[in-house]
Structures are given as structure tokens and as C-alpha cells.
Amino acid sequence: xxxxxxxxxxxxxxxxxxxxxxxxxxxxxxxxxxxxxxxxxxxxxxxxxxxxxxxxxxxxxxxxxxxxxxxxxxxxxxxxxxxxxxxxxxxxxxxxxxxxxxxxxxxxxxxxxxxxxxxxxxxxxxxxxxxxxxxxxxxxxxxxxxxxxxxxxxxxxxxxxxxxxxxxxxxxxxxxxxxxxxxxxxxxxxxxxxxxxxxxxxxxxxxxxxxxxxxxxxxxxxx
Amino acid sequence: xxxxxxxxxxxxxxxxxxxxxxxxxxxxxxxxxxxxxxxxxxxxxxxxxxxxxxxxxxxxxxxxxxxxxxxxxxxxxxxxxxxxxxxxxxxxxxxxxxxxxxxxxxxxxxxxxxxxxxxxxxxxxxxxx
Numbered sequence: 151x152x153x154x155x156x157x158x159x160x161x162x163x164x165x166x167x168x169x170x171x172x173x174x175x176x177x178x179x180x181x182x183x184x185x186x187x188x189x190x191x192x193x194x195x196x197x198x199x200x201x202x203x204x205x206x207x208x209x210x211x212x213x214x215x216x217x218x219x220x221x222x223x224x225x226x227x228x229x230x231x232x233x234x235x236x237x238x239x240x241x242x243x244x245x246x247x248x249x250x251x252x253x254x255x256x257x258x259x260x261x262x263x264x265x266x267x268x269x270x271x272x273x274x275x276x277x278x279x280x281x282x283x284x285x286x287x288x289x290x291x292x293x294x295x296x297x298x299x300x301x302x303x304x305x306x307x308x309x310x311x312x313x314x315x316x317x318x319x320x321x322x323x324x325x326x327x328x329x330x331x332x333x334x335x336x337x338x339x340x341x342x343x344x345x346x347x348x349x350x351x352x353x354x355x356x357x358x359x360x361x362x363x364x365x366x367x368x369x370x371x372x373x
Numbered sequence: 374x375x376x377x378x379x380x381x382x383x384x385x386x387x388x389x390x391x392x393x394x395x396x397x398x399x400x401x402x403x404x405x406x407x408x409x410x411x412x413x414x415x416x417x418x419x420x421x422x423x424x425x426x427x428x429x430x431x432x433x434x435x436x437x438x439x440x441x442x443x444x445x446x447x448x449x450x451x452x453x454x455x456x457x458x459x460x461x462x463x464x465x466x467x468x469x470x471x472x473x474x475x476x477x478x479x480x481x482x483x484x485x486x487x488x489x490x491x492x493x494x495x496x497x498x499x500x501x502x
Contacts, residue, residue, distance in 0.1 A: 257461070
């Protein structure tokens with residue numbers, strides 16, 4: 151007997167993936183507004199957010215050095231101790247937030263220089279700082295999903311900087327820092343469509359009060 | 374004249390001749406401000422580079438190759454990468470095939486002392502102006 155309901159909604163891991171990217175994008179805009187109100191340069195809080203991009207740093211070639219953040223789903227697992235075989239399982243998923251910084255070698259205005267590779271690392275670190283602070287903010291404990299609905303918790307478990315290959319020296323130095331975000335969330339699946347049983351009427355009467363009706367329950371059923 | 378010396382002398386045509394060879398005007402500014410307008414080979418190509426694995430992905434690779442003897446006679450030393458942030462770098466400028474000029478600094482130098490060519494790996498550079 152096949153499944154009789156259409157599978158037409160996103161799984162939990164898809165919703166979490168999209169939500170992480172949405173939060174980072176919206177909060178970057180919010181931080182820029184706060185920076186402008188505080189008299190700071192809002193560009194220092196600007197991030198370009200991508201989702202499941204294969205080559206996100208390609209956009210640095212257009213000359214814009216705003217850090218680029220790429221959110222992508224890595225892996226998840228569902229321990230048997232957290233869930234049941236019928237309707238609901240708790241998954242622990244890892245979503246990578248890769249923060250790319252592009253540096254610019256330049257004259258320091260004095261007697262020296264600012265190296266491009268150092269500049270790219272600091273840009274990537276700055277982007278990673280913003281992303282970690284946003285995702286670990288208290289208001290995003292459940293990634294803005296209603297408590298008890300989809301997401302149980304989120305946790306930035308790792309922060310890793312990609313090593314720079316000595317053999318590779320591009321004209322535009324780019325380096326990345328990865329935040330591994332662990333999210334515990336629910337997954338459900340299509341369930342049995344219940345059948346209606348024979349109708350049963352149950353009346354519970356209070357003996358001492360001359361048949362005062364305490365409770366009445368109707369059950370619909372068919373054979 | 375030995376074969377290697379002939380090869381070095383031929384660099385005047387293969388490397389430094391802008392009419393019959395592949396020579397292209399390249400301006401180099403030393404950290405002390407000395408400017409040399411030379412002719413050599415320049416390159417600015419898109420390349421696939423993965424910052425994670427070092428494999429090709431997407432980016433730009435820029436380089437210049439010049440005759441060692443010409444560099445020495447112009448600057449008294451070979452241009453090189455300067456890592457010290459308290460010093461100015463060696464700055465290189467050349468145009469692409471469309472005439473658009475780009476400014477670079479040297480981040481790696483690879484002298485071929487067999488044939489007398491020095492190749493430089495370049496990164497984009499902004500001057501104070």
C-alpha cells in the first residue's frame with residue numbers, strides 16, 4: 151500500500167539551511183543600520199551571503215571586496231535514542247558557514263605597505279566574527295523558529311581557517327574561515343491515514359446525584 | 374660564444390623586442406623610488422583556484438618575466454618580494470591587451486640563472502594616490 155499523501159514540504163535540514171542564510175543576511179543589514187546610527191562606517195558590517203555556492207569567491211573578481219559568506223549543508227545524523235521508528239526523529243546536522251575575505255596589498259601612506267595576504271586573513275576573520283556573533287546571539291537559540299517546533303538548539307562547534315597553499319599565489323589574495331554550526335532539529339515523515347471506527351457513545355453518570363451526567367464521549371468508527 | 378650565451382643574447386628578441394618578439398612595456402618602481410621602463414613578457418589570466426585545496430577554481434594569475442641583465446643594469450639588484458611591512462614593495466605596472474593599466478606588487482621572484490630570465494608573481498596593489 152503506497153504513501154497516500156504528497157511529499158511537498160521542505161525537510162527540517164532544508165529549512166535550517168535556508169534560515170541560517172536568511173538570519174545572516176537580515177542581521178548584516180540590521181548591523182549596517184546600527185553602525186550608521188552610531189556614526190561608524192556601515193560597510194564594515196556588510197556581508198554578501200550565498201547559499202550552496204560552488205565558487206562563491208568568484209565575485210571578488212568584479213572588484214567588490216565585501217566579504218562573502220557561503221552557507222551549505224554538510225551532514226547530519228539521527229541517533230536511535232532520540233526518536234522513534236514511527237513518526238519523529240531528532241537529527242543533529244552540521245551546516246558550514248564559510249567566510250571569504252579578499253585582501254588588497256596597498257601603500258600604508260607612510261613608509262611601508264599593507265600585505266594583501268594579511269589583509270585577506272583579517273577580512274575573513276572579521277566576517278567570521280560577525281557570523282558567529284549573529285548565530286550565537288540569544289535570540290537565535292532556535293534559529294527564530296517557535297520554541298518546541300523544529301529546532302531544539304544551535305551551536306558553533308568549530309572555527310577553522312583554510313591554510314594558504316604556498317605554491318599558489320593569486321593576484322587577489324583570498325582566504326576563508328569556516329564556522330561549523332551544529333543544529334539539533336526534528337524530522338517527520340508521512341504517517342498512516344487513520345480509519346474511522348464504529349460509533350461508540352459512552353456516558354459517565356454520577357450515581358449519587360440521580361444520574362447527573364459527568365461526562366459523555368462519542369467515538370466515530372466503521373468496521 | 375657558447376649556446377647558453379647565444380640563448381641569453383637572443384632574449385633581446387624573444388623577451389625584449391616589442392615588434393618581432395613578445396615584448397611588452399613594463400614599468401617597475403623600486404622601493405627607493407627608482408623607476409625603470411623595461412620590456413618583457415607579461416601575463417594576466419583567469420585561473421581556477423581553490424583556497425581550500427590549492428586546486429584550480431577561479432581567480433586571476435598575473436606575472437611578468439624580464440631579462441636579468443637588463444634588471445641589474447637598471448636597478449643594480451634584482452627586484453624581489455618584500456615581506457617587511459615597514460618597507461615599500463617593488464611595484465610593477467603594465468597594460469592588458471586592451472590598454473587598461475594595472476598596478477601590482479611583486480610577491481614572488483624566480484630567477485633562472487641558467488638562461489638569464491627572472492619571472493615574478495604579482496598581486497594587485499594600490500598606491501597612496
